[in-house]
Amino acid sequence: MAAIEKLWEEVRELSLGTSSRVERLEGPPSPLRFLRDFVSANRPCIISNATLHWPAITSWTDDAYLTRALSASDSTDASTTASALVSVHLTPDGRADALVPRPDDPSSLCFASAHVERMPFDLALKHISNSSSGSISKPFVAYAQQQNDCFRSEYSALSPDVESHIPWATEALGCFPEAVNLWIGNHLSETSFHKDHYENLYAVISGEKHFLLLPPTDLHRMYVREYPAAQYIYSQDTGEFTLELEKPVRNVPWCSVNPYPSLSNEEREISLYPLYFNGPKPLECTVKAGEILYLPSMWFHYVRQSPDSRGRTVAINYWYDMQFDIKYAYFNFLQSIHYPSSNISGSSEKERDSLQSDGSACHPINESNCNINGKGNSGEESP
Numbered sequence: 001m002a003a004i005e006k007l008w009e010e011v012r013e014l015s016l017g018t019s020s021r022v023e024r025l026e027g028p029p030s031p032l033r034f035l036r037d038f039v040s041a042n043r044p045c046i047i048s049n050a051t052l053h054w055p056a057i058t059s060w061t062d063d064a065y066l067t068r069a070l071s072a073s074d075s076t077d078a079s080t081t082a083s084a085l086v087s088v089h090l091t092p093d094g095r096a097d098a099l100v101p102r103p104d105d106p107s108s109l110c111f112a113s114a115h116v117e118r119m120p121f122d123l124a125l126k127h128i129s130n131s132s133s134g135s136i137s138k139p140f141v142a143y144a145q146q147q148n149d150c151f152r153s154e155y156s157a158l159s160p161d162v163e164s165h166i167p168w169a170t171e172a173l174g175c176f177p178e179a180v181n182l183w184i185g186n187h188l189s190e191t192s193f194h195k196d197h198y199e200n201l202y203a204v205i206s207g208e209k210h211f212l213l214l215p216p217t218d219l220h221r222m223y224v225r226e227y228p229a230a231q232y233i234y235s236q237d238t239g240e241f242t243l244e245l246e247k248p249v250r251n252v253p254w255c256s257v258n259p260y261p262s263l264s265n266e267e268r269e270i271s272l273y274p275l276y277f278n279g280p281k282p283l284e285c286t287v288k289a290g291e292i293l294y295l296p297s298m299w300f301h302y303v304r305q306s307p308d309s310r311g312r313t314v315a316i317n318y319w320y321d322m323q324f325d326i327k328y329a330y331f332n333f334l335q336s337i338h339y340p341s342s343n344i345s346g347s348s349e350k351e352r353d354s355l356q357s358d359g360s361a362c363h364p365i366n367e368s369n370c371n372i373n374g375k376g377n378s379g380e381e382s383p
């Protein structure tokens with residue numbers, strides 16, 4: 001498979017450069033430059049000083065302001081009003097939409113989704129901050145991250161604090177965002193490697209987000225395989241999680257690589273996924289408050305976060321429709337090529353067998369987009 005390895009090399013030489021850093025711009029680019037140098041080249045960049053003028057950068061550091069804005073009634077007296085309900089993802093360890101041991105056979109893995117609970121916004125904030133302080137009384141990690149355009153629905157009261165779209169990106173891409181999502185997490189929340197069929201403008205409001213990025217051409221290094229879907233169920237009574245496999249069985253194609261295995265697992269993971277661990281390093285970047293990461297469509301990404309002084313990281317992202325053009329067709333072609341399993345050194349027969357299906361590894365909310373050629377949440381038919 002020297003040809004595929006050559007492809008990884010050429011993409012880096014011709015388009016990305018050999019630096020493991022993402023290019024940083026000192027301010028918003030013109031729409032033309034953004035389109036020419038980044039979108040058309042499918043190349044990420046970080047834009048500093050991009051959102052410092054947004055009221056959110058200062059006002060969202062004030063819990064009383066946030067709670068008042070998201071109160072369920074028009075009253076200005078936060079003490080007498082109920083908070084609006086928001087969706088919060090609960091997991092035992094901060095890893096939602098991640099691969100964990102199967103409940104019925106811990107020697108193999110399943111794809112676990114979080115327990116989603118609707119709760120008053122003020123309680124959500126407390127849970128997110130408390131689970132970040134390592135409190136033993138909170139047996140869960142809370143991450144507000146409903147990816148269904150939640151900012152324009154659950155959090156619409158906060159819309160005056162940010163721009164409804166990113167003007168230079170909107171002009172370059174020729175459309176308004178398809179979805180706008182809010183993410184409020186803590187230092188334990190992480191998002192496993194996956195890709196999305198969107199152009200992503202990811203703006204950090206407070207705290208820091210740490211991304212690992214790999215271009216779509218590195219597909220085989222992600223070992224995308226099918227895993228049975230499972231769901232965490234959290235019991236308020238016992239304070240414990242159970243993990244239930246979906247019935248009937250539904251398989252989800254997902255990236256097998258965990259870039260930060262525990263010490264005890266490291267050797268095994270490296271031998272199972274050598275193309276990732278021994279290949280070119282992913283681009284690594286930290287996005288700070290006031291900055292926007294342009295995360296190009298179909299790039300694989302893994303995300304961790306460092307919280308602000310209140311124990312939280314807040315971000316908002318704008319998903320714009322991608323063009324289903326020749327790049328998408330090339331990616332599908334690449335996906336149809338199997339990397340011979342004999343190159344997967346160190347894996348057992350059973351593991352090698354389970355490493356043979358290719359898939360797409362889109363975020364579940366994007367699933368309708370994974371095998372298609374159409375629009376995100378709009379439900380339009382494929383052309």
Ligand SMILES: O=C(O)CCC(=O)C(=O)O
Pocket residue numbers: 183190191196200202209301303315317
């Ligand atoms: O912030 C995160 O945890 C994940 C972000 C992400 O995956 C996305 O914007 O597509």
